[in-house]
Each structure stands twice: as C-alpha cells, then as structure tokens.
Amino acid sequence: MSKYKIEIKNLYKIFGPNDKDMVELVANGTGKQELLDKHGHVLGLKNVNIGILANSVNVIMGLSGSGKSTLIRHINRLIEPTVGEIIVDGENVLGMNHEKIRDFRRFGASMVFQKFGLMPHRTVIENAMYGLNIQGIASVEAEKRAKHWLNRVGLSGFEDRFPAQLSGGMQQRVGLARALATDADILLMDEAFSALDPLIRADMQTILLDLQAELHKTIVFITHDLDEALRIGDDIAILRDGELIQKGTPQNIVLKPADDYVADFTKDVNRARVLTLNTLSHDTGSKEGLRLDGDLSIEQAMQQMVNSEYNLVTVMNDSTPIGQVSLSDMVGAISRPDATNSGSTTTYR
C-alpha cells in the first residue's frame, strides 16, 4: 500500500479530435502554442505525475489556463484523459465502468465548486441532502445528517431558505456541507473559495482547517492564490501550462522555488508566517536560548522573543532540543530570496 491515497501517473490531456495522435508530439517536446498553431489541438495536461497524500490537504495551484481545474476533474472522471492512470486506493479510476464510476462519485469522492453549483430550486437543506438522495438514503436519515453538517458549517436556522437568498460565503458553506454529508474520504475542491471576498475567504479557510483537524479527509484543493495555498496546504503542487513544475511542502516552495516562475509567485509572500523554526534550525551551539516548539512560525517566534531577553531560540521537539535559530537567521530568512542569495550564509535543512 503506498502512502498516497491518489496517484496520478503519466497523465496527458489534449483537447481536439485526434488527441491520441498528439500525445507523442507533446511527449517529444512540442509546446502548447506550437500544438495549437500547427495541429489545432489544445494542450491541457502534459505528463503529470502527482501523489496525493492521504488525510491531508493537497493544494494544486497555478494561474488560469494552467490546467488545474482540468486536473481535478480527472480524479472523479468528469473529464476523460487522453492517456494516463489515476489510481485511488489501488484501483484505476479510468478502468471503471459507468456503474462503478457512479458509485465512486457517490461514496468515494465529493466535490465543491468555484461557483458553488447549488441547485436554485432546492432549499438549503435539500441541497445539503443532494448527495444522500443520490446515494438512496431514506429521507429522514438524510435530513438528519444534512442538518448536522449545516450546523457544523454554521448554517443552522437557514435550512428552509433558497440559495438565492444567501450571501456568497453562505452559499459556499452549503456547498461544503453537501460535500461533507456524503461521508466520502476524498474532498475535491475546485477553487472553492476563489469567488469569495478576502474576509469571507479567510473565514472559510478557518472553517475548512477546523473541520480537517477532526475529519482527516484527503482534500485536493485547487487555487490560484499562493497565500491560500500556503495557509491550508500540507503539500503544494504548482502547475504551469499543463505541466507540474514543483511539488513540496509550503516551506519548500517558498525557500527553494524550482524556477523563476515559482520564484515570481512566492516573492510577495509573507515569509515570516510560512517558515517555521524547524526549517531554520541548525546544529545546537553551547548557548542556551528561548525554548520554543519547532512548529511555531517565525512570526510567532519573534513575538515571543520580543517579550523575553533572548535573541536566540532553542528549537524543541517535544522536550528535546533539536537545534537553534538566531534572530539574524530569522531576519535573513524573511527577506526576499534575491536579497538572501548574497546575504545570510545559513544553510536550510
């Protein structure tokens, strides 16, 4: 059993009438523009290989047109790939017949949409019940479960409203409740919070993180917003023009951007909030510093240091010291990468 809940292997998606014939061209290096100009086909995804970690938030990010929404729709096969494999719990989704794929969508993976995808003629509770109705669960039971999840996303008392009577943020909570109600292990979120204004978006991120802390679903989260990716992602994959550019932890992405494209993305990030003491920690010196947990962000650590007389942190894992970080290490790490190159000599773990 692999550590990945979902494995995407050698996935190609080319839009056009002779998509299969184009795979070799693309594999041999024909670019997106050339494929369109010379062959009239649109490149969606090129040789994507991604492992989706179980019980964690996997963010796939990229700008519009990078193929991220196409990619997520392959997982529950709303889009058929040109070639490739998608293995979920050891079974190839692409080998499933209609019956099986329907069951997978009913019980295995539920989805949240950018524009909510709520049914305007159904009330809030009827929307939240939709997946359960499709599963064939008796309506009394379905209503009970839907009510539970509406309550969890903070929509108690709104059960009998129609979606059009709710704000965007509330509508997306209905979308989230609908997806959670089916009890599927996998939650596919396609730019789920992108249509919401920043404050509501932060709210929704908090709701999602709170729920995830308890539910441990396998979440695939699509976004174009790096701050969002860094905040909620346990693991981030970056796509450009249908190709996977980089995959790693948020810290990894920020500290070691694979190329200029990623570096460009990350340059305006609030690094103090993303980087943790663990990332900066290096070998213990003899000096004793302020004892802080390694999972704290630099921002949090600095706040603590201001209130103490230390200018050194001893990084702790449970109760054992595992390294230390000095104030100048922190200042060096939160300055922008183009500046750090010539500055700090700290080597990151």
Place this chain on the structure above:
Amino acid sequence: MGFFNEFPAMERTDLRDLKKGIDASFKDFSRSWGESIEAFFDPLFYFLVYFEKLLLSTPWPIIISIVAGLSYWGSRSWRLSAGAAISFLFIGYLGMWDNTMSTVALISVATFICIALGIPIGVAMSKSDRLQSTITPILDVMQTIPIFVYLLPVVMLLGIGKVPGLIAVCVYAMPPIVRLTNLGLRLVDKEILEAADAFGSNYRQRLFSVQLPLALPNIFAGVNQTIMMALAMVVIASMIGVKGLGVPVLQSIQNQYLALGMMNGLAIVALAIIFDRVSQKYGKRLQRHREGGSDV
C-alpha cells in the same frame, strides 16, 4: 426561345397520372387500414366523449365552483378566481353553456395529449443534436402547413367527428411544448449539471431532480402556448364535426349572424384568458426560489 418563356414543367398527363396515383394509393390505404386506425384511436374517442358527458351532466353550480377553485389553486388570486366564475356565469346566461363545456373538454384532452407526447419528445431532442435537427423541420411543417391540407387526409382516414378534430388540434398545438421543453433543458446551467454528475447522479436522477425542475419556466411557457393554440383551432375543428363554441361561430359566418358570432367568439377569448392567466401564475408560483433576498 420557348424554353425560357415557358417553365419546363412536367407533361400535363404525367402530372395528372402522378396525382391520381397518389390519391388512389391513399384511398386504398385508407380503405384497408382506416378501420384499424380508427380502432387505435378509440380509447381517445371514448375518453373525450366520457369527459364531455361528465362536464355536461354535472350541475352548473358545481362546475363553476370547480372553475373558481382550480383558478384559485393555480393562481392564489381571489380576483382571478372571481373573474373566472363571473365569466362562466355570463357565458351560461347567454346560452352558451353546453358549447362551452364541449370546448373545455376538447381543449383539456388536447392539452393533456400534447403534454404527454410533447415533453418526452422535447426531452429526447435536448439529448441529441441529430434528433433536434430532424424534428425541428417537422415541427415547422406542423405549424405552418395550411390546416386544410392535413385535415383532408385525416378526414379521409377517420371520417368526420371528434377524433379527427382532436388530431387536427394536437398537430397544430403540440410544437410549442416540444420546442420549449427542448430549449429549456438545453439552457440549464452546465455547472449545476456538473455538480449533479459529480455526486454520481444517474440519468434519471439528473433529469427529474435537476434538469426538468430548472427547465420548468420554459416548459410552462410551452404549455401555455399549447393551450392558446388549441383554443385558436376550435373554429377549424368545428368544420369537421367537433361540437363546441366553434359551431355557432361557423354558422354566423355562413349566415351573417353578427351577434351570435361575437358572443361565441368572446366566450372563446374568455376561456383563453382564464387558462392563460391561471397557468402563468401557477408557473410563476413554482419558481418561488427565483425571488432572492427576503425571507421565505
């Protein structure tokens, strides 16, 4: 030069033979199949007769209460309901009660048939572009061909009476419901359909829980149009022996009875307005989710 001055038409004798041949073969066809086709439509005939008799034998106060009740149930408006009752009282007072009942029976049965056939056809059309491009020209023909042209073969096959009249009405009145069902289903938001798919809906669940409810405004417009067009056919239907408000109108045309024509014509208009307003209000009421903002 003769070639350009006179159209190179078919030889007159050949043309005559062609027409004769078609006529003769249709006559043969109707002679050998007429009875079985008539038998096929028998249930329809009995249903129509039964319904008409039911309306005619029911005491008038009950009919008026039912009309007012149905109007209120459909529209939730006392004014409309009272208006419908008063119209019917007037119609009865002016001696048009029996004819009105016959017409209501015909329109109801015709609308029922059009919906029962039209909606499934519209659903099938919305699923397949090929079917759509096949059926659309047929609908065009049904709506534009002069009525007498298809009335003739229908009368030759089935004779004069209620069933041919009903068929004539249905041919003319069915296209709107087919077209608007097709249109309505095609206009349903793709993202909502995707959501339905993503939760594993099968075809039936998708159709009945998402597509049809969301296409309802258009389907209702289709039902409304169908009723209006069926009413417009009442006078034509009377030409082939269908009883109802069309008969006196026809008489008045033939004999220049101005008042008779006016009264019966206005009775048809009154029916049309009642049917139209009630069905529109009912359609709107089904769409109450479209009123955003305020409390339910």
